[in-house]
Amino acid sequence: MLPYFPFGQQFNDKMGTFPLLESDRLVEVDEHYPAVIALKRKLLTALPTYYYQAQSGYETAQWEVVKLIVENLVQFYPTSFSLRQEGNRWYWLNLRLNEETTFTFGDKQTLPYDPLDWLGRQVQEDLVLLAGDDARLVAGQLCFGNDWSLDEKIGLPFWQIHAPIVSIVEPMMRAAQQLMTRLPVGRPVWRLNWSVKVSDQLDMTSRHKPSLDQLLREKLPYLTSETIGEQLYLRIERQTLTRLPLSGAVLFSIRTYQSLLAHEASDPERASRMASVFSTTPPAMIAYKSMTDFLPALLAYLGKTCRK
Numbered sequence: 411m412l413p414y415f416p417f418g419q420q421f422n423d424k425m426g427t428f429p430l431l432e433s434d435r436l437v438e439v440d441e442h443y444p445a446v447i448a449l450k451r452k453l454l455t456a457l458p459t460y461y462y463q464a465q466s467g468y469e470t471a472q473w474e475v476v477k478l479i480v481e482n483l484v485q486f487y488p489t490s491f492s493l494r495q496e497g498n499r500w501y502w503l504n505l506r507l508n509e510e511t512t513f514t515f516g517d518k519q520t521l522p523y524d525p526l527d528w529l530g531r532q533v534q535e536d537l538v539l540l541a542g543d544d545a546r547l548v549a550g551q552l553c554f555g556n557d558w559s560l561d562e563k564i565g566l567p568f569w570q571i572h573a574p575i576v577s578i579v580e581p582m583m584r585a586a587q588q589l590m591t592r593l594p595v596g597r598p599v600w601r602l603n604w605s606v607k608v609s610d611q612l613d614m615t616s617r618h619k620p621s622l623d624q625l626l627r628e629k630l631p632y633l634t635s636e637t638i639g640e641q642l643y644l645r646i647e648r649q650t651l652t653r654l655p656l657s658g659a660v661l662f663s664i665r666t667y668q669s670l671l672a673h674e675a676s677d678p679e680r681a682s683r684m685a686s687v688f689s690t691t692p693p694a695m696i697a698y699k700s701m702t703d704f705l706p707a708l709l710a711y712l713g714k715t716c717r718k
């Protein structure tokens with residue numbers, strides 16, 4: 411079952427952010443860790459500049475992210491990761507992968523990749539940096555983007571990253587814009603996002619859009635209220651936002667979880683909550699999430715499942 415389930419009584423048009431407490435993990439490690447890290451590294455080797463991009467001038471922010479996340483990993487997963495520091499010399503031990511990295515904190519020549527690019531290869535999350543008054547996307551390692559890629563968004567301010575904005579969520583996006591510019595240091599937040607997909611491939615960056623659209627077209631005639639549960643996947647993003655104290659940049663982390671629809675719907679409570687949210691989501695948002703064509707079958711399926 412998904413560890414997070416962002417479905418309540420109806421479609422939520424609010425930002426849905428919660429404080430990320432000191433007792434909350436910033437990044438999460440689960441049983442898929444080795445496979446996901448291997449996949450990320452494969453993608454980054456094949457298309458390095460598609461999955462990692464950075465503007466110059468944000469090196470301090472990149473190192474701040476390294477410090478924040480490796481310390482968080484050691485705090486929450488002490489049997490999997492360890493860090494020894496001798497002055498600026500850092501000895502990083504990743505016991506999950508049996509790898510050791512020694513580097514000089516603050517000197518990127520001592521790492522095999524840019525600090526953010528190196529760190530992204532240690533965690534299951536995608537990592538994005540935003541900076542400046544208008545929260546521009548200045549760097550990121552994005553392997554599992556849901557229908558977007560760094561090529562399309564690098565350098566863009568928060569508002570344009572989201573353009574065109576579905577009008578129903580415009581007030582929410584104004585609040586989010588304010589949050590991005592005013593988020594205080596030491597007060598990180600998290601939120602969840604959801605979508606329903608025809609595939610459970612993690613990498614849904616824009617380059618896969620044609621093949622995923624094609625897959626949906628092929629599957630569509632077979633998506634009936636009888637079959638749809640075994641054909642679709644729920645895709646949940648756990649997103650965090652953290653203001654970095656020295657650079658003032660914001661770290662945006664995205665962790666993607668997915669699960670077969672039938673698996674989640676086997677819990678009648680979950681089936682009923684999904685039905686409530688999908689049936690109250692405005693049509694423009696359903697269209698934005700590419701759910702229009704299968705929504706009737708989906709609702710019929712969930713209706714039957716909750717009555718069982």
Ligand code: HEM
Pocket residue numbers: 425427538540547557558563571572573579582583586589601603604605662698699
């Ligand atoms: C509190 C903060 C945020 C809120 C409330 C928010 C909200 C949303 C909403 C409502 C959507 C529409 C799709 C959906 O719901 O599935 C969306 C899409 C998206 N968001 Fe955010 N978001 C936030 C932060 C960010 C940040 C920091 C980034 C930085 C890269 C970002 C990047 C995107 C992208 C790339 C999309 C897809 C846009 C497209 O279709 O091209 N979001 N976001």
